[in-house]
Amino acid sequence: MRAATAAGREVFGYNRSVDGVKAAQFDGFDATDSLDEALSRATQTESLIVLAVPMPALGAMLERIRAIAPDCPLTDVISVKGPVLAQVEAAGLRPNFVGGHPMTGTAHSGWAAGEQDLFAGTPWVVSVDDGVDAAVWASVMRLALDCRAFVVPARSDEHDGAAAAISHLPHLLAETLAVTAGDVPLAFALAAGSFRDGTRVAATAPDLVRAMCEANSEQLLTGLDRAIALLAGARDRLAAHSSVADLVEAGHAARMRYDSFSRPDILAVTIGAPGWRDELAAAGRAGGVIRSALPVRDSRG
Amino acid sequence: MRAATAAGREVFGYNRSVDGVKAAQFDGFDATDSLDEALSRATQTESLIVLAVPMPALGAMLERIRAIAPDCPLTDVISVKGPVLAQVEAAGLRPNFVGGHPMTGTAHSGWAAGEQDLFAGTPWVVSVDDGVDAAVWASVMRLALDCRAFVVPARSDEHDGAAAAISHLPHLLAETLAVTAGDVPLAFALAAGSFRDGTRVAATAPDLVRAMCEANSEQLLTGLDRAIALLAGARDRLAAHSSVADLVEAGHAARMRYDSFSRPDILAVTIGAPGWRDELAAAGRAGGVIRSALPVRDSRG
Structure with a gap:
Protein backbone atom coordinates (compact mmCIF):
# COMPACT_ATOMS: atom_id res chain seq x y z
CA MET A 1 0.00 0.00 0.00
CA ARG A 2 2.78 2.40 0.92
CA ALA A 3 4.79 1.83 -2.28
CA ALA A 4 1.79 1.97 -4.66
CA THR A 5 0.38 5.05 -2.93
CA ALA A 6 3.76 6.77 -3.21
CA ALA A 7 3.60 6.12 -6.99
CA GLY A 8 0.34 8.10 -7.14
CA ARG A 9 -2.00 5.12 -7.39
CA GLU A 10 -5.40 4.93 -5.72
CA VAL A 11 -5.05 2.07 -3.24
CA PHE A 12 -7.41 0.55 -0.71
CA GLY A 13 -6.85 -2.46 1.45
CA TYR A 14 -8.36 -5.11 3.66
CA ASN A 15 -6.78 -6.85 6.64
CA ARG A 16 -8.45 -9.18 9.11
CA SER A 17 -6.46 -7.59 11.95
CA VAL A 18 -8.44 -4.70 13.43
CA ASP A 19 -5.23 -3.35 14.97
CA GLY A 20 -3.42 -3.54 11.64
CA VAL A 21 -6.26 -1.70 9.90
CA LYS A 22 -6.30 0.99 12.58
CA ALA A 23 -2.54 1.46 12.29
CA ALA A 24 -2.80 1.85 8.50
CA GLN A 25 -5.72 4.29 8.86
CA PHE A 26 -3.74 6.25 11.43
CA ASP A 27 -0.95 6.60 8.84
CA GLY A 28 -3.48 7.99 6.36
CA PHE A 29 -4.23 4.87 4.30
CA ASP A 30 -7.61 3.67 3.07
CA ALA A 31 -8.08 0.37 4.90
CA THR A 32 -10.99 -1.73 6.17
CA ASP A 33 -11.44 -4.91 8.17
CA SER A 34 -14.47 -5.89 6.09
CA LEU A 35 -13.43 -8.25 3.29
CA ASP A 36 -16.82 -8.12 1.55
CA GLU A 37 -16.79 -4.32 1.55
CA ALA A 38 -13.30 -4.24 0.01
CA LEU A 39 -14.23 -6.80 -2.65
CA SER A 40 -17.49 -5.01 -3.59
CA ARG A 41 -15.53 -1.82 -4.04
CA ALA A 42 -12.94 -3.65 -6.15
CA THR A 43 -15.71 -4.89 -8.45
CA GLN A 44 -17.21 -1.42 -8.82
CA THR A 45 -13.85 0.20 -9.56
CA GLU A 46 -12.49 -2.73 -11.67
CA SER A 47 -9.43 -2.72 -9.42
CA LEU A 48 -6.48 -5.08 -9.58
CA ILE A 49 -6.72 -7.30 -6.48
CA VAL A 50 -3.36 -8.11 -4.84
CA LEU A 51 -3.49 -11.17 -2.60
CA ALA A 52 -0.98 -10.88 0.24
CA VAL A 53 -1.94 -13.69 2.61
CA PRO A 54 -0.13 -16.79 3.88
CA MET A 55 -0.83 -19.94 1.87
CA PRO A 56 -3.19 -21.47 4.48
CA ALA A 57 -5.50 -18.43 4.19
CA LEU A 58 -5.59 -18.47 0.40
CA GLY A 59 -8.46 -20.90 -0.17
CA ALA A 60 -11.00 -18.97 1.91
CA MET A 61 -9.91 -15.69 0.30
CA LEU A 62 -10.35 -17.08 -3.23
CA GLU A 63 -13.86 -18.28 -2.34
CA ARG A 64 -14.92 -14.78 -1.34
CA ILE A 65 -13.36 -13.29 -4.50
CA ARG A 66 -15.20 -15.88 -6.61
CA ALA A 67 -18.46 -14.87 -4.90
CA ILE A 68 -18.09 -11.08 -4.91
CA ALA A 69 -15.37 -10.00 -7.38
CA PRO A 70 -15.02 -12.81 -9.96
CA ASP A 71 -14.19 -10.46 -12.86
CA CYS A 72 -11.45 -8.41 -11.22
CA PRO A 73 -7.90 -8.88 -12.45
CA LEU A 74 -6.02 -10.78 -9.79
CA THR A 75 -2.42 -11.19 -8.68
CA ASP A 76 -0.63 -12.31 -5.52
CA VAL A 77 2.64 -11.76 -3.68
CA ILE A 78 2.95 -15.22 -2.11
CA SER A 79 6.43 -16.74 -2.11
CA VAL A 80 5.51 -19.91 -3.99
CA LYS A 81 3.85 -19.87 -7.38
CA GLY A 82 2.89 -23.41 -8.49
CA PRO A 83 0.65 -24.23 -5.51
CA VAL A 84 -1.02 -20.78 -5.72
CA LEU A 85 -1.73 -21.30 -9.41
CA ALA A 86 -3.28 -24.69 -8.61
CA GLN A 87 -5.60 -23.19 -5.98
CA VAL A 88 -6.57 -20.28 -8.24
CA GLU A 89 -7.42 -22.76 -10.97
CA ALA A 90 -9.46 -24.89 -8.55
CA ALA A 91 -11.40 -21.75 -7.58
CA GLY A 92 -12.19 -21.06 -11.24
CA LEU A 93 -10.28 -17.76 -11.25
CA ARG A 94 -7.38 -18.65 -13.53
CA PRO A 95 -8.50 -16.55 -16.55
CA ASN A 96 -8.00 -13.27 -14.63
CA PHE A 97 -4.95 -14.36 -12.66
CA VAL A 98 -1.26 -13.59 -13.13
CA GLY A 99 0.95 -14.72 -10.25
CA GLY A 100 3.56 -12.43 -8.76
CA HIS A 101 6.36 -12.58 -6.21
CA PRO A 102 8.34 -9.58 -5.03
CA MET A 103 11.67 -11.06 -3.89
CA THR A 104 12.14 -8.79 -0.91
CA GLY A 105 11.01 -8.60 2.69
CA THR A 106 12.11 -8.15 6.26
CA ALA A 107 12.45 -10.49 9.21
CA HIS A 108 9.38 -8.80 10.74
CA SER A 109 5.68 -8.85 9.92
CA GLY A 110 2.59 -6.69 10.40
CA TRP A 111 1.80 -3.15 9.31
CA ALA A 112 4.72 -1.59 11.19
CA ALA A 113 7.24 -3.80 9.37
CA GLY A 114 6.52 -2.33 5.93
CA GLU A 115 8.19 0.60 4.23
CA GLN A 116 7.63 2.54 1.06
CA ASP A 117 11.04 1.64 -0.39
CA LEU A 118 10.81 -2.08 0.33
CA PHE A 119 10.62 -3.01 -3.36
CA ALA A 120 13.06 -0.43 -4.78
CA GLY A 121 15.70 -2.10 -6.93
CA THR A 122 14.56 -5.66 -6.13
CA PRO A 123 13.24 -8.39 -8.46
CA TRP A 124 9.47 -8.89 -8.73
CA VAL A 125 8.61 -12.10 -10.51
CA VAL A 126 5.55 -11.96 -12.78
CA SER A 127 4.40 -15.38 -13.98
CA VAL A 128 4.23 -16.16 -17.70
CA ASP A 129 2.44 -19.49 -17.49
CA ASP A 130 0.59 -20.91 -20.49
CA GLY A 131 -2.50 -18.88 -21.31
CA VAL A 132 -1.99 -15.89 -18.99
CA ASP A 133 -3.93 -12.84 -20.14
CA ALA A 134 -1.89 -10.06 -21.71
CA ALA A 135 -3.87 -7.18 -20.19
CA VAL A 136 -3.70 -8.60 -16.66
CA TRP A 137 -0.01 -9.36 -17.15
CA ALA A 138 0.66 -5.80 -18.22
CA SER A 139 -1.21 -4.37 -15.25
CA VAL A 140 0.79 -6.51 -12.80
CA MET A 141 3.99 -5.45 -14.57
CA ARG A 142 3.01 -1.78 -14.16
CA LEU A 143 2.25 -2.26 -10.46
CA ALA A 144 5.69 -3.77 -9.89
CA LEU A 145 7.42 -0.99 -11.85
CA ASP A 146 5.43 1.66 -9.96
CA CYS A 147 6.72 0.11 -6.73
CA ARG A 148 10.24 0.67 -8.19
CA ALA A 149 10.97 -3.05 -8.54
CA PHE A 150 12.24 -4.57 -11.77
CA VAL A 151 10.20 -7.38 -13.32
CA VAL A 152 11.57 -10.88 -13.87
CA PRO A 153 9.25 -12.89 -16.12
CA ALA A 154 9.26 -16.59 -15.17
CA ARG A 155 7.14 -19.72 -15.37
CA SER A 156 5.67 -20.73 -12.00
CA ASP A 157 7.49 -24.07 -11.85
CA GLU A 158 10.88 -22.52 -12.66
CA HIS A 159 10.27 -19.78 -10.11
CA SER A 260 29.17 -10.70 -12.05
CA PHE A 261 25.69 -11.83 -13.08
CA SER A 262 24.28 -9.20 -15.39
CA ARG A 263 20.65 -8.29 -15.80
CA PRO A 264 20.16 -7.12 -19.39
CA ASP A 265 17.02 -5.11 -20.06
CA ILE A 266 14.21 -6.87 -21.91
CA LEU A 267 13.18 -4.34 -24.56
CA ALA A 268 12.06 -6.15 -27.70
CA VAL A 269 8.96 -8.05 -26.55
CA THR A 270 5.40 -6.83 -27.12
CA ILE A 271 3.00 -8.23 -24.54
CA GLY A 272 0.19 -10.00 -26.38
CA ALA A 273 2.12 -10.52 -29.62
CA PRO A 274 2.38 -14.11 -30.89
CA GLY A 275 4.68 -16.20 -28.70
CA TRP A 276 5.15 -13.39 -26.12
CA ARG A 277 4.90 -15.69 -23.11
CA ASP A 278 7.65 -18.07 -24.30
CA GLU A 279 9.82 -15.13 -25.31
CA LEU A 280 9.52 -13.55 -21.86
CA ALA A 281 10.17 -16.87 -20.08
CA ALA A 282 13.33 -17.41 -22.13
CA ALA A 283 14.52 -13.85 -21.57
CA GLY A 284 13.96 -14.15 -17.81
CA ARG A 285 15.84 -17.46 -17.72
CA ALA A 286 18.81 -15.69 -19.34
CA GLY A 287 18.82 -13.02 -16.63
CA GLY A 288 16.71 -10.47 -18.48
CA VAL A 289 14.58 -7.99 -16.56
CA ILE A 290 11.95 -5.38 -17.37
CA ARG A 291 12.84 -1.94 -16.06
CA SER A 292 10.32 0.11 -18.00
CA ALA A 293 6.89 -0.92 -19.22
CA LEU A 294 6.79 -3.03 -22.39
CA PRO A 295 4.15 -2.21 -25.02
CA VAL A 296 0.91 -4.23 -25.05
CA ARG A 297 -0.71 -5.37 -28.29
CA ASP A 298 -4.20 -6.28 -27.09
CA SER A 299 -5.95 -7.92 -24.18
CA ARG A 300 -6.23 -11.54 -25.39
CA GLY A 301 -2.97 -12.07 -27.29
CA MET B 1 49.12 -1.62 12.44
CA ARG B 2 46.46 0.97 11.68
CA ALA B 3 44.45 0.32 14.85
CA ALA B 4 47.44 0.15 17.22
CA THR B 5 49.00 3.26 15.67
CA ALA B 6 45.72 5.13 16.07
CA ALA B 7 45.87 4.27 19.78
CA GLY B 8 49.22 6.06 20.04
CA ARG B 9 51.41 2.97 20.10
CA GLU B 10 54.78 2.69 18.40
CA VAL B 11 54.28 0.01 15.76
CA PHE B 12 56.54 -1.47 13.13
CA GLY B 13 55.81 -4.35 10.80
CA TYR B 14 57.16 -6.93 8.42
CA ASN B 15 55.49 -8.41 5.35
CA ARG B 16 57.03 -10.67 2.73
CA SER B 17 55.11 -8.81 0.03
CA VAL B 18 57.22 -5.93 -1.28
CA ASP B 19 54.08 -4.33 -2.72
CA GLY B 20 52.28 -4.63 0.60
CA VAL B 21 55.22 -3.06 2.44
CA LYS B 22 55.39 -0.20 -0.08
CA ALA B 23 51.66 0.43 0.25
CA ALA B 24 51.98 0.57 4.06
CA GLN B 25 55.00 2.88 3.82
CA PHE B 26 53.11 5.11 1.38
CA ASP B 27 50.36 5.43 4.01
CA GLY B 28 52.99 6.54 6.53
CA PHE B 29 53.57 3.28 8.42
CA ASP B 30 56.89 1.84 9.55
CA ALA B 31 57.18 -1.37 7.53
CA THR B 32 59.96 -3.53 6.10
CA ASP B 33 60.25 -6.61 3.92
CA SER B 34 63.23 -7.86 5.91
CA LEU B 35 62.09 -10.32 8.58
CA ASP B 36 65.48 -10.48 10.30
CA GLU B 37 65.65 -6.69 10.52
CA ALA B 38 62.17 -6.52 12.08
CA LEU B 39 62.99 -9.27 14.59
CA SER B 40 66.32 -7.71 15.61
CA ARG B 41 64.53 -4.45 16.26
CA ALA B 42 61.86 -6.29 18.26
CA THR B 43 64.57 -7.79 20.48
CA GLN B 44 66.26 -4.43 21.05
CA THR B 45 62.99 -2.70 21.91
CA GLU B 46 61.47 -5.66 23.84
CA SER B 47 58.41 -5.37 21.63
CA LEU B 48 55.34 -7.58 21.66
CA ILE B 49 55.44 -9.62 18.43
CA VAL B 50 52.07 -10.16 16.78
CA LEU B 51 52.03 -13.09 14.35
CA ALA B 52 49.52 -12.49 11.55
CA VAL B 53 50.32 -15.21 9.02
CA PRO B 54 48.35 -18.15 7.59
CA MET B 55 48.91 -21.45 9.42
CA PRO B 56 51.16 -22.93 6.71
CA ALA B 57 53.63 -20.03 7.15
CA LEU B 58 53.74 -20.30 10.95
CA GLY B 59 56.47 -22.90 11.36
CA ALA B 60 59.10 -20.99 9.36
CA MET B 61 58.19 -17.76 11.16
CA LEU B 62 58.57 -19.37 14.60
CA GLU B 63 62.01 -20.69 13.60
CA ARG B 64 63.24 -17.18 12.82
CA ILE B 65 61.78 -15.84 16.07
CA ARG B 66 63.49 -18.61 18.00
CA ALA B 67 66.79 -17.67 16.33
CA ILE B 68 66.60 -13.88 16.57
CA ALA B 69 63.97 -12.81 19.13
CA PRO B 70 63.48 -15.73 21.55
CA ASP B 71 62.77 -13.53 24.56
CA CYS B 72 60.14 -11.25 23.08
CA PRO B 73 56.58 -11.60 24.30
CA LEU B 74 54.59 -13.26 21.53
CA THR B 75 50.97 -13.41 20.43
CA ASP B 76 49.11 -14.24 17.23
CA VAL B 77 45.87 -13.42 15.44
CA ILE B 78 45.37 -16.78 13.68
CA SER B 79 41.82 -18.11 13.63
CA VAL B 80 42.59 -21.42 15.32
CA LYS B 81 44.26 -21.67 18.71
CA GLY B 82 45.04 -25.32 19.59
CA PRO B 83 47.23 -26.08 16.56
CA VAL B 84 49.08 -22.74 16.95
CA LEU B 85 49.78 -23.51 20.60
CA ALA B 86 51.15 -26.92 19.60
CA GLN B 87 53.53 -25.38 17.03
CA VAL B 88 54.65 -22.68 19.44
CA GLU B 89 55.39 -25.35 22.03
CA ALA B 90 57.30 -27.42 19.47
CA ALA B 91 59.40 -24.33 18.67
CA GLY B 92 60.24 -23.90 22.35
CA LEU B 93 58.50 -20.51 22.56
CA ARG B 94 55.56 -21.38 24.81
CA PRO B 95 56.81 -19.53 27.94
CA ASN B 96 56.48 -16.12 26.22
CA PHE B 97 53.36 -16.94 24.21
CA VAL B 98 49.71 -16.01 24.74
CA GLY B 99 47.43 -16.84 21.80
CA GLY B 100 44.93 -14.35 20.49
CA HIS B 101 42.13 -14.22 17.96
CA PRO B 102 40.31 -11.04 16.97
CA MET B 103 36.88 -12.27 15.77
CA THR B 104 36.54 -9.81 12.93
CA GLY B 105 37.66 -9.47 9.35
CA THR B 106 36.58 -8.78 5.81
CA ALA B 107 36.12 -10.92 2.73
CA HIS B 108 39.29 -9.31 1.29
CA SER B 109 42.98 -9.59 2.10
CA GLY B 110 46.15 -7.56 1.70
CA TRP B 111 47.11 -4.12 2.98
CA ALA B 112 44.27 -2.31 1.22
CA ALA B 113 41.65 -4.51 2.93
CA GLY B 114 42.44 -3.28 6.45
CA GLU B 115 40.95 -0.37 8.31
CA GLN B 116 41.63 1.35 11.58
CA ASP B 117 38.16 0.54 13.01
CA LEU B 118 38.20 -3.14 12.06
CA PHE B 119 38.35 -4.28 15.70
CA ALA B 120 36.07 -1.68 17.27
CA GLY B 121 33.34 -3.32 19.34
CA THR B 122 34.29 -6.88 18.34
CA PRO B 123 35.49 -9.80 20.49
CA TRP B 124 39.23 -10.50 20.70
CA VAL B 125 39.94 -13.86 22.29
CA VAL B 126 42.98 -14.01 24.53
CA SER B 127 43.96 -17.55 25.54
CA VAL B 128 44.12 -18.54 29.20
CA ASP B 129 45.73 -21.94 28.79
CA ASP B 130 47.51 -23.63 31.68
CA GLY B 131 50.70 -21.82 32.60
CA VAL B 132 50.35 -18.68 30.46
CA ASP B 133 52.45 -15.80 31.76
CA ALA B 134 50.58 -12.99 33.52
CA ALA B 135 52.69 -10.15 32.14
CA VAL B 136 52.43 -11.36 28.54
CA TRP B 137 48.70 -11.96 29.02
CA ALA B 138 48.24 -8.43 30.29
CA SER B 139 50.15 -6.92 27.38
CA VAL B 140 48.03 -8.81 24.83
CA MET B 141 44.91 -7.69 26.69
CA ARG B 142 46.08 -4.07 26.49
CA LEU B 143 46.80 -4.37 22.75
CA ALA B 144 43.27 -5.67 22.14
CA LEU B 145 41.70 -2.92 24.25
CA ASP B 146 43.81 -0.26 22.50
CA CYS B 147 42.42 -1.55 19.20
CA ARG B 148 38.96 -0.90 20.72
CA ALA B 149 38.02 -4.59 20.85
CA PHE B 150 36.69 -6.24 24.01
CA VAL B 151 38.59 -9.23 25.37
CA VAL B 152 37.04 -12.69 25.72
CA PRO B 153 39.27 -14.94 27.85
CA ALA B 154 39.07 -18.56 26.69
CA ARG B 155 41.00 -21.80 26.72
CA SER B 156 42.42 -22.69 23.28
CA ASP B 157 40.40 -25.91 22.94
CA GLU B 158 37.12 -24.24 23.86
CA HIS B 159 37.87 -21.41 21.46
CA SER B 260 19.44 -11.53 24.05
CA PHE B 261 22.87 -12.89 24.99
CA SER B 262 24.44 -10.47 27.43
CA ARG B 263 28.12 -9.75 27.88
CA PRO B 264 28.68 -8.82 31.50
CA ASP B 265 31.93 -7.01 32.27
CA ILE B 266 34.65 -9.01 34.00
CA LEU B 267 35.83 -6.71 36.79
CA ALA B 268 36.87 -8.73 39.82
CA VAL B 269 39.86 -10.73 38.56
CA THR B 270 43.48 -9.72 39.15
CA ILE B 271 45.81 -11.10 36.49
CA GLY B 272 48.53 -13.10 38.19
CA ALA B 273 46.58 -13.70 41.41
CA PRO B 274 46.14 -17.36 42.48
CA GLY B 275 43.69 -19.18 40.17
CA TRP B 276 43.38 -16.22 37.77
CA ARG B 277 43.50 -18.37 34.63
CA ASP B 278 40.63 -20.64 35.71
CA GLU B 279 38.63 -17.66 36.90
CA LEU B 280 38.99 -15.91 33.55
CA ALA B 281 38.16 -19.07 31.58
CA ALA B 282 34.97 -19.59 33.63
CA ALA B 283 33.97 -15.93 33.28
CA GLY B 284 34.49 -16.04 29.49
CA ARG B 285 32.45 -19.25 29.22
CA ALA B 286 29.58 -17.42 30.96
CA GLY B 287 29.69 -14.60 28.41
CA GLY B 288 31.94 -12.27 30.39
CA VAL B 289 34.20 -9.80 28.60
CA ILE B 290 36.97 -7.39 29.55
CA ARG B 291 36.26 -3.83 28.44
CA SER B 292 38.88 -2.03 30.47
CA ALA B 293 42.27 -3.29 31.61
CA LEU B 294 42.28 -5.59 34.65
CA PRO B 295 44.96 -5.07 37.31
CA VAL B 296 48.11 -7.24 37.21
CA ARG B 297 49.73 -8.65 40.36
CA ASP B 298 53.14 -9.70 39.06
CA SER B 299 54.79 -11.25 36.06
CA ARG B 300 54.92 -14.93 37.07
CA GLY B 301 51.69 -15.49 39.00
Missing part, protein backbone atom coordinates in the same frame (compact mmCIF):
# COMPACT_ATOMS: atom_id res chain seq x y z
CA ASP A 160 9.63 -22.39 -7.42
CA GLY A 161 12.84 -24.31 -8.16
CA ALA A 162 14.87 -21.11 -7.97
CA ALA A 163 13.04 -19.89 -4.84
CA ALA A 164 13.89 -23.16 -3.07
CA ALA A 165 17.58 -22.61 -3.83
CA ILE A 166 17.87 -18.93 -3.01
CA SER A 167 15.22 -18.37 -0.34
CA HIS A 168 13.89 -21.52 1.33
CA LEU A 169 17.15 -23.47 1.57
CA PRO A 170 18.98 -20.41 3.01
CA HIS A 171 16.36 -20.22 5.75
CA LEU A 172 16.90 -23.87 6.70
CA LEU A 173 20.69 -23.46 6.62
CA ALA A 174 20.38 -20.43 8.90
CA GLU A 175 18.21 -22.40 11.35
CA THR A 176 20.73 -25.26 11.25
CA LEU A 177 23.60 -22.92 12.01
CA ALA A 178 21.76 -21.30 14.91
CA VAL A 179 20.90 -24.68 16.46
CA THR A 180 24.42 -26.05 16.02
CA ALA A 181 26.07 -23.01 17.61
CA GLY A 182 23.45 -22.83 20.36
CA ASP A 183 24.69 -26.15 21.73
CA VAL A 184 28.38 -25.13 21.94
CA PRO A 185 29.74 -23.33 25.04
CA LEU A 186 31.39 -20.00 24.20
CA ALA A 187 29.86 -19.91 20.69
CA PHE A 188 27.51 -16.98 21.27
CA ALA A 189 30.25 -15.17 23.19
CA LEU A 190 32.51 -15.32 20.14
CA ALA A 191 29.93 -14.88 17.39
CA ALA A 192 30.75 -12.16 14.88
CA GLY A 193 29.94 -11.23 11.28
CA SER A 194 29.78 -14.62 9.58
CA PHE A 195 27.49 -16.01 12.29
CA ARG A 196 25.29 -12.91 12.40
CA ASP A 197 24.89 -12.89 8.61
CA GLY A 198 24.49 -16.64 8.43
CA THR A 199 21.67 -16.68 10.98
CA ARG A 200 19.97 -13.35 10.23
CA VAL A 201 16.97 -14.97 8.56
CA ALA A 202 16.58 -17.38 11.49
CA ALA A 203 15.05 -14.38 13.27
CA THR A 204 12.09 -14.56 10.88
CA ALA A 205 8.86 -15.68 12.58
CA PRO A 206 8.77 -19.51 12.48
CA ASP A 207 5.24 -19.54 11.04
CA LEU A 208 6.34 -17.49 8.03
CA VAL A 209 9.36 -19.74 7.42
CA ARG A 210 7.26 -22.89 7.75
CA ALA A 211 4.58 -21.50 5.44
CA MET A 212 7.04 -20.70 2.64
CA CYS A 213 9.13 -23.87 3.01
CA GLU A 214 6.25 -26.31 3.43
CA ALA A 215 4.28 -24.82 0.51
CA ASN A 216 7.29 -25.50 -1.74
CA SER A 217 8.24 -28.88 -0.30
CA GLU A 218 8.81 -30.72 -3.55
CA GLN A 219 11.38 -28.22 -4.87
CA LEU A 220 12.88 -27.73 -1.41
CA LEU A 221 13.52 -31.45 -1.03
CA THR A 222 15.61 -31.35 -4.19
CA GLY A 223 17.62 -28.43 -2.80
CA LEU A 224 18.05 -30.09 0.60
CA ASP A 225 19.26 -33.33 -0.97
CA ARG A 226 21.85 -31.42 -2.97
CA ALA A 227 23.03 -29.41 0.05
CA ILE A 228 23.27 -32.49 2.29
CA ALA A 229 25.25 -34.33 -0.40
CA LEU A 230 27.69 -31.41 -0.75
CA LEU A 231 28.21 -31.16 3.02
CA ALA A 232 28.57 -34.92 3.44
CA GLY A 233 31.15 -34.98 0.62
CA ALA A 234 33.10 -32.15 2.23
CA ARG A 235 32.91 -33.89 5.60
CA ASP A 236 34.31 -37.13 4.16
CA ARG A 237 37.15 -35.40 2.33
CA LEU A 238 38.01 -33.36 5.41
CA ALA A 239 38.16 -36.54 7.50
CA ALA A 240 40.11 -38.55 4.94
CA HIS A 241 42.34 -35.94 3.29
CA SER A 242 42.20 -32.91 5.64
CA SER A 243 40.87 -30.87 2.72
CA VAL A 244 37.72 -28.87 1.99
CA ALA A 245 39.15 -27.63 -1.31
CA ASP A 246 36.41 -29.03 -3.57
CA LEU A 247 33.51 -27.38 -1.79
CA VAL A 248 35.31 -24.12 -1.03
CA GLU A 249 36.55 -23.62 -4.58
CA ALA A 250 33.19 -24.49 -6.13
CA GLY A 251 31.38 -22.21 -3.69
CA HIS A 252 33.71 -19.31 -4.31
CA ALA A 253 33.39 -19.75 -8.08
CA ALA A 254 29.59 -19.80 -7.85
CA ARG A 255 29.52 -16.69 -5.68
CA MET A 256 31.85 -14.91 -8.15
CA ARG A 257 29.48 -15.86 -11.00
CA TYR A 258 26.65 -14.38 -8.96
CA ASP A 259 28.56 -11.14 -8.34
CA ASP B 160 38.36 -23.88 18.64
CA GLY B 161 35.06 -25.68 19.28
CA ALA B 162 33.20 -22.39 19.29
CA ALA B 163 35.07 -21.08 16.23
CA ALA B 164 34.06 -24.19 14.28
CA ALA B 165 30.40 -23.50 15.09
CA ILE B 166 30.30 -19.76 14.48
CA SER B 167 32.97 -19.20 11.85
CA HIS B 168 34.14 -22.31 9.99
CA LEU B 169 30.78 -24.07 9.65
CA PRO B 170 29.11 -20.84 8.40
CA HIS B 171 31.73 -20.62 5.67
CA LEU B 172 31.02 -24.17 4.50
CA LEU B 173 27.26 -23.56 4.62
CA ALA B 174 27.72 -20.42 2.53
CA GLU B 175 29.78 -22.35 -0.04
CA THR B 176 27.12 -25.07 -0.10
CA LEU B 177 24.37 -22.55 -0.72
CA ALA B 178 26.31 -20.86 -3.52
CA VAL B 179 26.99 -24.17 -5.27
CA THR B 180 23.40 -25.40 -4.90
CA ALA B 181 21.93 -22.18 -6.31
CA GLY B 182 24.55 -21.97 -9.05
CA ASP B 183 23.16 -25.14 -10.60
CA VAL B 184 19.53 -23.93 -10.75
CA PRO B 185 18.30 -21.88 -13.76
CA LEU B 186 16.82 -18.53 -12.72
CA ALA B 187 18.31 -18.73 -9.21
CA PHE B 188 20.83 -15.88 -9.59
CA ALA B 189 18.19 -13.83 -11.43
CA LEU B 190 15.90 -14.05 -8.39
CA ALA B 191 18.48 -13.90 -5.62
CA ALA B 192 17.79 -11.30 -2.94
CA GLY B 193 18.65 -10.63 0.70
CA SER B 194 18.63 -14.11 2.20
CA PHE B 195 20.85 -15.45 -0.58
CA ARG B 196 23.22 -12.47 -0.51
CA ASP B 197 23.59 -12.69 3.28
CA GLY B 198 23.80 -16.48 3.23
CA THR B 199 26.63 -16.50 0.67
CA ARG B 200 28.50 -13.31 1.62
CA VAL B 201 31.42 -15.17 3.19
CA ALA B 202 31.67 -17.43 0.11
CA ALA B 203 33.35 -14.41 -1.50
CA THR B 204 36.31 -14.89 0.87
CA ALA B 205 39.46 -16.06 -0.90
CA PRO B 206 39.36 -19.89 -1.03
CA ASP B 207 42.88 -20.19 0.38
CA LEU B 208 41.89 -18.28 3.52
CA VAL B 209 38.76 -20.40 4.00
CA ARG B 210 40.68 -23.62 3.47
CA ALA B 211 43.44 -22.52 5.85
CA MET B 212 41.03 -21.76 8.70
CA CYS B 213 38.78 -24.79 8.15
CA GLU B 214 41.52 -27.35 7.58
CA ALA B 215 43.55 -26.14 10.56
CA ASN B 216 40.52 -26.79 12.78
CA SER B 217 39.40 -30.02 11.15
CA GLU B 218 38.73 -32.02 14.30
CA GLN B 219 36.30 -29.48 15.77
CA LEU B 220 34.82 -28.70 12.36
CA LEU B 221 34.00 -32.37 11.76
CA THR B 222 31.90 -32.33 14.93
CA GLY B 223 30.03 -29.25 13.71
CA LEU B 224 29.53 -30.67 10.23
CA ASP B 225 28.16 -33.93 11.61
CA ARG B 226 25.65 -32.02 13.70
CA ALA B 227 24.60 -29.77 10.83
CA ILE B 228 24.19 -32.69 8.42
CA ALA B 229 22.12 -34.59 10.99
CA LEU B 230 19.84 -31.57 11.51
CA LEU B 231 19.34 -31.07 7.77
CA ALA B 232 18.78 -34.78 7.13
CA GLY B 233 16.20 -34.88 9.93
CA ALA B 234 14.40 -31.84 8.50
CA ARG B 235 14.50 -33.40 5.03
CA ASP B 236 12.94 -36.63 6.27
CA ARG B 237 10.19 -34.86 8.20
CA LEU B 238 9.44 -32.60 5.26
CA ALA B 239 9.14 -35.64 2.97
CA ALA B 240 7.07 -37.70 5.41
CA HIS B 241 4.97 -35.08 7.20
CA SER B 242 5.28 -31.92 5.04
CA SER B 243 6.69 -30.14 8.08
CA VAL B 244 9.94 -28.36 8.92
CA ALA B 245 8.57 -27.25 12.29
CA ASP B 246 11.22 -28.92 14.48
CA LEU B 247 14.22 -27.32 12.80
CA VAL B 248 12.59 -23.94 12.24
CA GLU B 249 11.38 -23.57 15.81
CA ALA B 250 14.68 -24.71 17.31
CA GLY B 251 16.62 -22.39 14.99
CA HIS B 252 14.45 -19.41 15.80
CA ALA B 253 14.73 -20.09 19.54
CA ALA B 254 18.53 -20.33 19.30
CA ARG B 255 18.77 -17.10 17.32
CA MET B 256 16.54 -15.36 19.89
CA ARG B 257 18.84 -16.60 22.68
CA TYR B 258 21.76 -15.14 20.73
CA ASP B 259 20.02 -11.78 20.31
